[in-house]
Amino acid sequence: MVLWVIALTIVIFLSLLIRAGIIGHLDGSAEIFSLTLAVAANVLFITVGFVVAEITRQWWSIPFAVLIPLALYAIELFGNGTRWLLALNPLHGYIAANGQLPDSSAFAGQCLVALASVLLLIAVAMSRDRTRSAVTIGLIGILAIVPLVTGGALVASSNGQEWRAQADAELEWTTEKKNGVSVTVLSTYTPVLDQLTSTWARISDLTSTSDLAFTSLQQDLDPAYDPEAPSKTFFRLDLNPRAADIVSSSIEAGFNDVSACTPNDQSGDFWLQGHLIVQSWFMDRRAFGSNVSVDSDPRVGEALSALFSLSPDEARAWVKEHPQNIRTCSWGYADFEF
Numbered sequence: 001m002v003l004w005v006i007a008l009t010i011v012i013f014l015s016l017l018i019r020a021g022i023i024g025h026l027d028g029s030a031e032i033f034s035l036t037l038a039v040a041a042n043v044l045f046i047t048v049g050f051v052v053a054e055i056t057r058q059w060w061s062i063p064f065a066v067l068i069p070l071a072l073y074a075i076e077l078f079g080n081g082t083r084w085l086l087a088l089n090p091l092h093g094y095i096a097a098n099g100q101l102p103d104s105s106a107f108a109g110q111c112l113v114a115l116a117s118v119l120l121l122i123a124v125a126m127s128r129d130r131t132r133s134a135v136t137i138g139l140i141g142i143l144a145i146v147p148l149v150t151g152g153a154l155v156a157s158s159n160g161q162e163w164r165a166q167a168d169a170e171l172e173w174t175t176e177k178k179n180g181v182s183v184t185v186l187s188t189y190t191p192v193l194d195q196l197t198s199t200w201a202r203i204s205d206l207t208s209t210s211d212l213a214f215t216s217l218q219q220d221l222d223p224a225y226d227p228e229a230p231s232k233t234f235f236r237l238d239l240n241p242r243a244a245d246i247v248s249s250s251i252e253a254g255f256n257d258v259s260a261c262t263p264n265d266q267s268g269d270f271w272l273q274g275h276l277i278v279q280s281w282f283m284d285r286r287a288f289g290s291n292v293s294v295d296s297d298p299r300v301g302e303a304l305s306a307l308f309s310l311s312p313d314e315a316r317a318w319v320k321e322h323p324q325n326i327r328t329c330s331w332g333y334a335d336f337e338f
């Protein structure tokens with residue numbers, strides 16, 4: 001049964017990998033040891049569940065087995081201690097998207113540690129079966145020592161985080177200029193750079209006569225947001241490689257920089273609708289995504305159509321008159337009546 005589950009996991013993993021290769025929209029290739037570790041971690045957790053159930057044979061064995069990967073996840077999020085020791089965690093490096101990938105040797109070390117853990121767990125499970133030879137169990141335990149020591153040494157030698165790029169200066173950046181706007185991103189994002197530049201050039205043109213004007217954007221690899229202190233204008237790019245649409249995602253993140261959308265007495269009765277209408281207009285989208293339900297209000301479609309009906313000069317003038325509305329999400333339907 002365990003082997004069937006592991007086989008199914010590998011099939012699903014390969015299917016997702018092929019899908020990513022077909023529809024992927026970023027440059028570069030996957031780290032082979034990173035992919036191997038993803039499979040190894042799944043195999044390890046499946047083995048943990050099997051061994052716990054085999055040893056305890058109690059109703060609580062399943063929730064206990066589930067708690068183990070959750071505990072490892074929590075350790076990765078909140079753990080403090082020796083960096084190389086924390087890096088032995090098979091979930092290390094998978095918690096958040098990062099523009100800097102760990103060294104291949106660190107991934108390889110984690111793979112070997114995961115393999116050794118699986119072998120040790122198998123030996124423990126076999127020891128519960130009296131028909132198993134003690135010699136066989138001992139050999140499996142000894143076999144586990146080699147990948148455990150080798151993997152631990154690889155991780156320790158790279159100190160857990162042997163980054164390929166130690167500083168921004170060592171990263172490969174690409175810049176594109178269009179219609180007076182300069183956009184700089186990691187070279188990994190080159191396939192979407194033209195669309196990024198075109199879309200943000202449109203936004204730059206719309207804001208060019210207002211105090212929201214900007215002429216350059218650079219990707220921020222570690223963005224932090226303070227909703228209580230929005231910036232004066234768009235100034236950076238927060239690119240999410242996991243987003244279905246990286247460009248649209250960057251604009252939504254950009255609005256997090258300039259807009260403080262906490263409803264209050266001054267927000268108006270159209271505050272959320274207005275925010276989404278302007279955001280969609282800036283994206284050059286005449287319809288909302290399937291996850292947005294505000295267009296059930298007929299006024300929303302009317303307001304969005306009204307903005308798209310403006311001439312370029314009228315559009316810039318409208319933005320110039322409403323920077324404070326954009327920053328505070330204070331909207332009334334009258335703001336979209338022309």
